[in-house]
Amino acid sequence: MKRVPVNKIIPFSSVDGPGNRTAVFLQGCNFDCRYCHNPETRNVCRDCGECVKSCPSGALKLGESRVVFEPAACVSCDACIHICRYGCSPRIRNMTPEEVMEAVQKQVPFIRGITVSGGECTLYPEFLTDLFVLCKKEGLGTLIDSNGTLDFSEYPELTAVTDGVMLDIKAWDDEEHKKVTGVSGVVVRKNALELASAGKLLEVRTVVVPGLFDCEETVRETARQLRPYLAYGNIRYKLIRYRKIGVREQYAVVCRSPSEEMMERLADIVRSEGLDDVIVI
Ligand code: SF4
Ligand code: SF4
Ligand code: SF4
Structure with a gap:
């Protein structure tokens, strides 16, 4: 099996999905978000x-x-x-699914499952599939934290061994999505609806950056589109306040943080569209 670049493995995390989990962060991303808080995870050394x-x-x-x-x-x-001038990190280990599983093994009695994140972990779908098959043998849950550009419908084996996806909705309107990330969001929106209809959309997240895109429209439209699928499983909406920490200097000057009032207004919009499970961080 081909090795993939692993940025870090956190043995115990309580912020990467429900319960205590081992979080695995892969290196490399196909987006260039203006507000990326970990820009060194985007490129491979x-x-x-x-x-x-x-x-x-x-x-x-x-x-x-x-x-x-x-x-x-x-x-x-x-x-x-x-x-580093290239947006990467040299602190990488190139690992097979078996080697990552070996690093997870010690925690098995104490964790509910693993979450694989990035960068963008779905750049490596075969690796994810093989790792999750190994996790299932140990009775572990399997979650993906993704920017949503891998078309999951083309990877049924991966979808079958994935318990849930935590998906970024950077902007609902496609021109705005391109402005925020440099990439179209057509596949992201398709994934959101298809994963929700399969009961595998655990959470959507939007980083709120006033002025960069129409935050109200994104939040309203996302909640409105997802509401019909609540019958297949709960969908949490996480609204993330933009903070300047870790962002690249050229973008720190064009992005600003939202007010408390704005965050509360957006949470109200989500609830008014029928998604009651909203958290603001
Ligand atoms: S998807 Fe995440 S890792 Fe990739 S550029 Fe955007 S914020 Fe950074
Ligand atoms: S991480 Fe170091 S070796 Fe790799 S590209 Fe950046 S500066 Fe060069
Ligand atoms: S410079 Fe050396 S010690 Fe510092 S983070 Fe990089 S590898 Fe670690």
Whole structure:
């Protein structure tokens, strides 16, 4: 099985889906969101070697043709991430599904399941399918945190072993979606409705950035479109307040944070469209 770049594995997380879970973050993303809080997860390392000398602890070394990362020596100072010009991180381990499962194994008695996130984890659908098959053998739940650009209808084996998807709705209108992410949202909206009709849409999330897109229209239209599918399973709407933390400087000046009143108004709109499970963070 081909290895995929793993950015990090958090053994115990209570914020990546219901219950206690192991969260696995894969490297690489096909979006370029103006407000991305983890821009270093978007691209895969080019092994240019420029960050090696910035490492204060010897955790990075130049191998024959690539940068070698020693996790045990890393002091998590983020110097390498700040110096990288390509929006990536050298702190990557290329792992097979079996190797990731080995890292999950120790937690099995204490967790409800795993959540795979990114970057954008659905760039690696075969890896996800194989990993989730291994999880199912251990009785673990399987969730995906996604920007929604993989057409799930074309991957029935993956959908079958996935318990639920937590899906970003960056903007409902397609021109606005392109403005926010650089990419069309046609497949995202298709996924939202199809996953909801299969009872596999656990949560939708919208990052609220006033002025960047029409937040009210996105929230209203998303809730309105999803409401008919509540009969197949609960759908939570998570409204995420934009904060400047971690964002790239060129976008920090064009994005602003919403007020408390705005967040409450959006939550009210979601409820008025029939989705009662709304949280604001
Ligand atoms: S989808 Fe997520 S990881 Fe990718 S650019 Fe957008 S915010 Fe960043
Ligand atoms: S993380 Fe960036 S700076 Fe470091 S080797 Fe990779 S591409 Fe070069
Ligand atoms: S985050 Fe880790 S690998 Fe990167 S520079 Fe700091 S110690 Fe080195």
